[in-house]
Amino acid sequence: xxxxxxxxxxxxxxxxxxxxxxxQPLGRAWPEMDEAHTERETLLRHLMEGQYHNPVRIVSFNxxxxxxxxxxxxxxxxxxxxxxxxxxxxPSLEGFLDRHGHRVDIQLPxx
Numbered sequence: 001x002x003x004x005x006x007x008x009x010x011x012x013x014x015x016x017x018x019x020x021x022x023x024q025p026l027g028r029a030w031p032e033m034d035e036a037h038t039e040r041e042t043l044l045r046h047l048m049e050g051q052y053h054n055p056v057r058i059v060s061f062n063x064x065x066x067x068x069x070x071x072x073x074x075x076x077x078x079x080x081x082x083x084x085x086x087x088x089x090x091p092s093l094e095g096f097l098d099r100h101g102h103r104v105d106i107q108l109p110x111x
Contacts, residue, residue, distance in 0.1 A: 015063075050091070
């Protein structure tokens with residue numbers, strides 16, 4: 001039996017990109033990224049691993065849905081939670097966390 005194709009458009013995943021500050025003389029840039037590395041969980045993992053020098057801003061967008069936003073605060077909240085669970089803040093995230101995500105309390109792990 002043959003099925004009909006869906007009339008609903010396929011949902012595109014949200015894309016996350018980081019504005020990274022490489023210091024002088026290079027300055028700030030949006031690093032080139034593989035398409036598979038632009039989803040939220042991969043971005044969070046890369047930030048925790050220190051794969052960015054000094055993140056300044058994180059934007060998210062979805063061309064299929066027609067929106068874009070500054071996601072710095074929401075990502076900072078998630079990073080703070082992960083750092084609390086891990087018990088340390090990666091040095092590359094110290095400045096980013098100083099600037100973003102202060103409006104939400106985090107849950108510290110109970111040991």
